[in-house]
Amino acid sequence: MQNSELLNEYDSLQAEMMAESCIQVDSQDNIIGPVSKYEAHRDDGVRHRAFSALIFNQDNKLLIQKRSGDKITFPGVWANTCCSHPLYVEGEMDSATHVGVANAAIRKLPQELGIDSSIFSTKDFNLIGRFEYSSIAESGWIEHEIDYVIATHADLVINPNKNEVSDYKWLSKEELEEFCLDESNIIAPWFLAIIELYLTKWWPKNSIDYPKYDLCIENAGVLK
DSSP: OOOHHHHTTSOHHHHHGGGSEEEEEOTTOOEEEEEEHHHHHSTTOOOEEEEEEEEEOTTOOEEEEEEOTTOSSSTTOEEOSEEEOOBSSTTSOOOSSSHHHHHHHHHHHHHHHOOOGGGOOGGGOEEEEEEEEEEEOTTSOEEEEEEEEEEEEOOOOOOOOTTTEEEEEEEOHHHHHHHHHOTTSOBOHHHHHHIIIIITTOOOSSTTOOOOOOOOEEEEEEEO
């Protein structure tokens, strides 16, 4: 059950989204049922499915975003292009494929970055991997997710929703490495895991250079 008194402390638009039905899963990523975004992120947390989209341009630079200060979970941190949750709805619950999470990304990209999602279809996205992690923010909100990492190439017109995104950058692999070394840049724990698990080993050379997906679920542990 949502704590309306607690949510009253936050931005009203962000608070409304805490009622969304995420996908509760077990440690093998089997679907258990729906769980509200609020329940999934409070107290001990509930393991649920997430996605992290990586979009590269034709120069193979990665689009990263700074989460708005209005966000309830991990506000003001730098993250990958788009990160959110597939919902417990038809079209977003496909397991061990890119299809469900790609549909979720296509839904969220216009909301967060003002991107015309009609340029994408699910087949444009490539599943890079999936991993489980947990992390607790200083505010007490928790993440416990099996995160599907998907990637694609696209030339984009970006018009960020300031309620979601406060800044963005296009970075090469070398620029991202330098960005991470700058202690003034606070980076989301799941994005650091994605960099370590995938981007240090693979960075696309072109729009078709994507690795063959391994069905294993990697364990990133408890992240700070």
